Amino acid sequence: MKENRLTSISLEDVLTLVKQRDPDQPEFLQAVHEVMESVIPFVLETPRYQRKGLIERLIEPERMLIFRVPWEDDEGNYRVNRGYRVQFSSALGPYKGGLRFHPSVNLSIVKFLAFEQIFKNSLTGLPLGGGKGGSDLNPKGLSDGEMMRFCQSFMNELFRNISSDKDVPAGDIGVGEREVGFMFGQYKRLTAEFTGVLTGKGLSYGGSKVRMQSTGYGLLYFVDEMLKHHGQSISGLRTVISGSGNVAQFACQKALDLGARVVAMSDSDGFIYDEEGLNEEKLNLIIELKNERRGRLSEAAEELGCEYHEGSPWSVPCELALPCATQNEIGENEAKALVQNGVVCVAEGANMPCNDKAIHTFRDSGVLYGPGKASNAGGVAVSGLEMSQNSERLSWSFEDVDEKLIHIMKGIHNKCVDYGGSGKRVDYVRGSNVAGFIKVADAMIAQGHV
Numbered sequence: 366m367k368e369n370r371l372t373s374i375s376l377e378d379v380l381t382l383v384k385q386r387d388p389d390q391p392e393f394l395q396a397v398h399e400v401m402e403s404v405i406p407f408v409l410e411t412p413r414y415q416r417k418g419l420i421e422r423l424i425e426p427e428r429m430l431i432f433r434v435p436w437e438d439d440e441g442n443y444r445v446n447r448g449y450r451v452q453f454s455s456a457l458g459p460y461k462g463g464l465r466f467h468p469s470v471n472l473s474i475v476k477f478l479a480f481e482q483i484f485k486n487s488l489t490g491l492p493l494g495g496g497k498g499g500s501d502l503n504p505k506g507l508s509d510g511e512m513m514r515f516c517q518s519f520m521n522e523l524f525r526n527i528s529s530d531k532d533v534p535a536g537d538i539g540v541g542e543r544e545v546g547f548m549f550g551q552y553k554r555l556t557a558e559f560t561g562v563l564t565g566k567g568l569s570y571g572g573s574k575v576r577m578q579s580t581g582y583g584l585l586y587f588v589d590e591m592l593k594h595h596g597q598s599i600s601g602l603r604t605v606i607s608g609s610g611n612v613a614q615f616a617c618q619k620a621l622d623l624g625a626r627v628v629a630m631s632d633s634d635g636f637i638y639d640e641e642g643l644n645e646e647k648l649n650l651i652i653e654l655k656n657e658r659r660g661r662l663s664e665a666a667e668e669l670g671c672e673y674h675e676g677s678p679w680s681v682p683c684e685l686a687l688p689c690a691t692q693n694e695i696g697e698n699e700a701k702a703l704v705q706n707g708v709v710c711v712a713e714g715a716n717m718p719c720n721d722k723a724i725h726t727f728r729d730s731g732v733l734y735g736p737g738k739a740s741n742a743g744g745v746a747v748s749g750l751e752m753s754q755n756s757e758r759l760s761w762s763f764e765d766v767d768e769k770l771i772h773i774m775k776g777i778h779n780k781c782v783d784y785g786g787s788g789k790r791v792d793y794v795r796g797s798n799v800a801g802f803i804k805v806a807d808a809m810i811a812q813g814h815v
């Protein structure tokens with residue numbers, strides 16, 4: 366290992382290189398570790414991928430933008446946030462990945478998300494590169510007017526660097542249909558063009574049916590495949606879902622459709638516990654509370670007459686665990702508690718919600734574990750379908766898009782089996798990382814040293 370250069374291909378050298386370049390980026394390091402732990406053994410067996418600086422190029426973003434976002438709040442105070450867009454890889458297509466507005470956002474988090482996105486997008490089979498962005502804005506408590514002014518200011522800088530063929534952002538934590546609408550409006554005003562530059566748009570101006578549901582529904586389609594492949598069924602499984610935002614809401618809806626018993630959901634303060642299990646009516650109340658009234662789950666518990674507890678929901682016994690909130694919400698202790706309580710399957714709706722130790726605990730205990738880059742790829746997949754519809758100036762039916770989503774999730778599951786299926790249980794970590802890597806690596810080799 367020489368300064369800023371790999372002299373051999375080993376996990377240790379790759380991680381040393383990342384640490385040398387970016388000593389203050391723990392989440393990015395964690396994401397590289399998780400991917401390279403499966404990719405490097407595969408590369409060492411496959412000489413074609415050992416040359417041409419492939420690994421070094423893969424871990425360095427093509428471009429990183431950091432910019433000031435000045436805006437004015439309702440009291441007339443001048444406020445300043447920081448904006449980010451990491452355009453990590455365009456090997457497979459235009460950069461694609463969401464924007465996150467949350468006070469924890471920093472370069473390490475945006476880089477980890479963009480890095481994961483490269484392999485996730487590759488798994489969908491669609492022509493999408495990997496990117497991610499956002500801001501350290503705290504959206505809680507902002508009025509519609511404040512959010513609009515913030516989004517407009519954010520786009521005043523970002524618009525120069527994105528377009529429907531260059532970089533197509535979408536939503537993520539803190540960025541839903543309202544924020545996408547404000548940013549789309551400003552992009553249109555600045556460029557005088559109506560193009561599919563953002564996905565997750567409202568249905569009246571170019572959004573795709575099923576986009577809102579896609580990450581949560583896709584997660585459950587993937588879980589269904591995982592369980593069926595191992596001779597099990599989702600029906601009747603006692604289920605805990607973390608989060609109560611976009612992904613969690615529609616994961617819950619599809620879990621109920623498939624016959625699961627969802628006993629807990631959470632937000633960043635605590636969780637509701639309903640031994641009877643949620644039903645459509647209770648879920649609709651939660652959705653209305655979160656999306657319209659922008660309230661807390663503690664209020665939902667009162668309205669539903671069920672238990673509410675502070676903290677994370679992972680102590681609640683369940684057979685199916687669906688982390689759909691944020692990164693590193695399941696560490697070793699939470700994973701051990703889940704295993705002790707009889708969890709059968711853990712599948713990630715969020716990005717990197719399980720840390721390395723938690724993943725090893727699940728794999729060592731024979732728990733079926735679906736990593737986010739495979740199990741939550743439904744969101745970006747339907748974003749890709751939204752881009753196709755925008756280019757064609759067409760709008761497909763709900764049934765058409767849902768069918769395509771099911772097909773894509775089954776395809777991702779098959780790829781995981783192809784590359785991670787030699788043991789008694791499919792190794793979804795290895796399967797998704799290696800399958801995602803191969804397509805990107807082949808495209809990079811074909812495109813030369815860029």
Ligand code: NDP
Pocket residue numbers: 536537538539540541580607608609610611612613631632633634689690691692694714715716741742744745
């Ligand atoms: P939302 O903002 O709609 O919802 C996020 C939910 O997670 C909220 O309930 C929020 O609680 C909770 N949450 C956020 N931060 C924390 C925290 N630090 N600790 C505990 N709970 C927290 O976001 P999404 O549903 O869109 O995204 C959730 C996850 O899914 C993210 O990891 C995202 O990257 C991933 N993802 C999203 C996709 C999408 O299409 N939206 C696609 C693929 C992955 P509160 O209500 O209190 O804020």
